[in-house]
Amino acid sequence: MTGEIMVEEKVAQQIQVKKPEEQAPVQEQKLKRKRKRAKKVAVVFAKSKRKSSVARASAKAGNGIIRINRMLVDTFEPREIREFILRPVKLSSITRELAKRIDININVYGGGFSSQAQAISSAIAKVIAASSDSDIVKKEYMRFDRQLLIDDVRRVESKKFLGPKARARFQTSYR
DSSP states (O other): OHHHHHHHHHHHHHSOOOOHHHHHHHHHHHHHHHHHHOOOOOOEEEEEEETTEEEEEEEEESSSOEEETTEEGGGOSSHHHHHHHTTTTSSOHHHHHHHHTEEEEEEEESSOHHHHHHHHHHHHHHHHHHHSSSSHHHHHHHHHOGGGTSOOOOOOOOOOTTSSSSSOOOOOOOO
């Protein structure tokens, strides 16, 4: 019993409560460590619409990984759609180098498969253009395809009450 009490006293001596004066420098050191770890990473956001699909993209410094709805773009099928999505990346050597330096995450919803692909492609182009500091990339995209940087504002016209579609009218027969 006496051995256990002595061990408890030694442990209690080792675990001493620090005085408030001793705690302040330790807290300052912890804050400095947190500040060093919390480096500000520039994040670029872009949104693109096509018909009723919406793609929201975010880019930060990284290794060139592109994810769409948390899936790697390399897993997208069919191959033609994947090539269409990656068109803004493979446009020139400048865009390839810029795309290798950033990780792009895209969330897309609404619309069909083709309109989602067009919205994703536009969002990728907007993020790459925004992350570059010069207008060279924007001019290059505008020269190649204006739809990469400027959203298509056309939408489906709503149906009216006198017909089956937006402009068509029901047929009448007089026999």
